[in-house]
Structures are given as structure tokens and as C-alpha cells.
Amino acid sequence: MLSNKFTINDFNKKYPDDDACIAEIFNKKFGSLKECPECKKPFKYYKVNNRKCYACQFCANQIYPLANTIFHKSDTPIRLWFYAIFLFSASKNGVSAKELERQLGVTYKTAWRIAKQIRMLFEENGKQLDNTAEADETYIGGKKRGGKRGRGAENKTPVIGIVERQGSVIAQVTQHTKSSVIKPFIKNHLKIGANLMTDEYKSYGTMTEYNHQKVNHGARQWVNGLAYTNTIEGFWSQLKRSIDGTYHAVSPKYLQQYVNEFAWRYNNRFYKSVFHFLVANI
Ligand SMILES: [Zn+2]
Known part of the structure; x- marks a missing residue:
């Protein structure tokens, strides 16, 4: 079964606010760049205050790390998204929208959308088996x-x-x-x-x-x-x-998403930090 070593205390320490979460995504996606893709000078980007973007210290080129992620264009604070992912990672059987609504203090509609987006992290494409x-x-x-x-x-x-x-x-x-x-x-x-x-x-x-x-x-x-x-x-x-x-109950329209989630849990049952595995897929 899944053993999640990443506890809620670890979560709160590591992600105290939105900026910490955005920094995590920025570092995952752009942390390995050696030079600015625009001015080609050494990669030195800083977080722009009160905006979800980073800017080059030399040419002011902007990077929006949340573009093309499951959070794109969401008004929900990123830390709440991270917390929702944490709940999914800490649960053995998945998290219903109703449960997210309660835990995050958002509307059911928002909770439902968050759950749907998070389930996209569970897609595994192109897998091939070769043993019995x-x-x-x-x-x-x-x-x-x-x-x-x-x-x-x-x-x-x-x-x-x-x-x-x-x-x-x-x-x-x-x-x-x-x-x-x-x-x-x-x-x-x-x-x-x-x-x-x-x-x-x-x-x-x-x-x-x-x-x-x-x-x-x-x-x-x-x-x-x-x-x-x-x-x-x-x-x-x-x-x-x-x-x-x-x-x-799950409507046939969304059943594939749930099936993916359970298959993912099964396939990663020996993985130690589910949360970070999911965040890496964002
Ligand atoms: Zn630059």
C-alpha cells in the first residue's frame, strides 16, 4: 500500500504560502536553465511581487510558471491547490469533491473542478507491459x-x-x-x-x-x-x-479518470513520496 512519508507538518513547513508553491513549480520547470532564453545572459530570475510571474534581472523578460499547468487561469490560491494534491496523495482511495469542498472551504463547483484537474496528474500514457x-x-x-x-x-x-x-x-x-x-x-x-x-x-x-x-x-x-x-x-x-x-457512484463520462487514478495508485504503490511525484507532474 501507499506509504506517504510526507506529513501535513512537512507540508505546512515547506509550503507556507502561495509564493512557496509558485517557486516550487518555477524551479521544477525552469530551475535547470543556465541562461535567459531571451537575452542569453546567465539565468537570474526574480519573483515579481504580487504577480504569478518571474522576471529576468537583465532584460526583464517574464516567465509565468503556471502556464500550461493544471492551475492555469484558476482564481483559487495555489496553496489550496497544493493542499488538495496533498489530500489526494495522503488518501488511499481518492478524494471526493464533497470532501474537498469541506476541507478547502470552497464551493462545490470549485472543488469539483479542482478534483477533475488533479486527476489529470494520474494519466499514464504509452505504458507497455512485457512480463506475464x-x-x-x-x-x-x-x-x-x-x-x-x-x-x-x-x-x-x-x-x-x-x-x-x-x-x-x-x-x-x-x-x-x-x-x-x-x-x-x-x-x-x-x-x-x-x-x-x-x-x-x-x-x-x-x-x-x-x-x-x-x-x-x-x-x-x-x-x-x-x-x-x-x-x-x-x-x-x-x-x-x-x-x-x-x-x-461515478458517471460513465468520468469513469476513465477514476480508473486512471486507481491504476496510478496501484502502479506507484511502492513509491515513498506520492506528493512529490504528483507535483513533479504538474
Ligand atoms: Zn534576460
Whole structure:
């Protein structure tokens, strides 16, 4: 599980005000520059008072470090944004907009927007797996009771996923779970020739690009040699518990964002300072 060594005391010490937060972003984005991009003299920029910008000591060229960040054009104090990121980093299951509204003292609308922007930090693009991987699908949302469960359940949103044993997960919200979606998803994310484990669901067919082994859940078979899908099933149940516990319900439109957040938490579960990892992505 996530172990966040960065405490609220550390946070308050390191980020006492907006300027400290802006300086953090400025240093992350421009700290390694050796010379002013405008006048080419040594890089000596100072913070302009009461403005979210820095200026060159020689030519007065201005740099706005918050441009192209998740804070761009926000009226909310940057320190509150940082605090919101801290809350996300300190939480195991995510933070609802309602919770942010309460903790930050902002309107629900603002809290919702902040949460949505922060979730963008959890996107992981272009990930590829190359070890033994398990692929599976699940269904999220819809009616809690009654109706069909599992594949084909009504009002539920399908999510397909692939996880490397002892490694990373990639999960994607989809329209359906036919092989026209599932097979390209697997090929995009798992190196050809790797070991692929699935159950007997027909959409997987037999993928000859892989060492594809199956477990027959229909026949109440859960492990067949190396073939089992317990890792991805564990991820699904964690994801569902988190959505039930923290968000209660997630509309299909935003489900991908939540899925990204949980996948990110899973993939960075051994990382020591989640907060700084997130800030580095701003
Ligand atoms: Zn300059």
C-alpha cells in the first residue's frame, strides 16, 4: 500500500504560502536553465511581487510558471491547490469533491473542478507491459441490486484491463467487450510473445501472438498451472470498493479518470513520496 512519508507538518513547513508553491513549480520547470532564453545572459530570475510571474534581472523578460499547468487561469490560491494534491496523495482511495469542498472551504463547483484537474496528474500514457500478464474485464456502476451481474449486465460500464504480475496495471473504459475492442487493447499494451493469461471468455479467442493460457472459470476452475487471473481480479475488487466507499457512484463520462487514478495508485504503490511525484507532474 501507499506509504506517504510526507506529513501535513512537512507540508505546512515547506509550503507556507502561495509564493512557496509558485517557486516550487518555477524551479521544477525552469530551475535547470543556465541562461535567459531571451537575452542569453546567465539565468537570474526574480519573483515579481504580487504577480504569478518571474522576471529576468537583465532584460526583464517574464516567465509565468503556471502556464500550461493544471492551475492555469484558476482564481483559487495555489496553496489550496497544493493542499488538495496533498489530500489526494495522503488518501488511499481518492478524494471526493464533497470532501474537498469541506476541507478547502470552497464551493462545490470549485472543488469539483479542482478534483477533475488533479486527476489529470494520474494519466499514464504509452505504458507497455512485457512480463506475464493477466487480462480481464469488469463492469462498474448501474443498479446495485437485481439485474444480471458480470458480462452483459445492464446499466453497467465495461472496463477492460491488463496487469503484469508483480507489476503495473493498465485499464480502459470501453463501450463493449467484444473481441474488436479487447484484442487491440491487449496488443497495444502487451509485448508480442509475452505470457498472456485470461479466462475462457470468447472475446479473447486464442491470441496466437502470445503464449496464451486460459483458466476455465465456467467449469469452476480457478488455477490452471500458471493460468489464473487473480491479480487483475484483485485490482477490480479494490477499484470497486474504492468507488463505492469514496465516490458512491461515478458517471460513465468520468469513469476513465477514476480508473486512471486507481491504476496510478496501484502502479506507484511502492513509491515513498506520492506528493512529490504528483507535483513533479504538474
Ligand atoms: Zn534576460
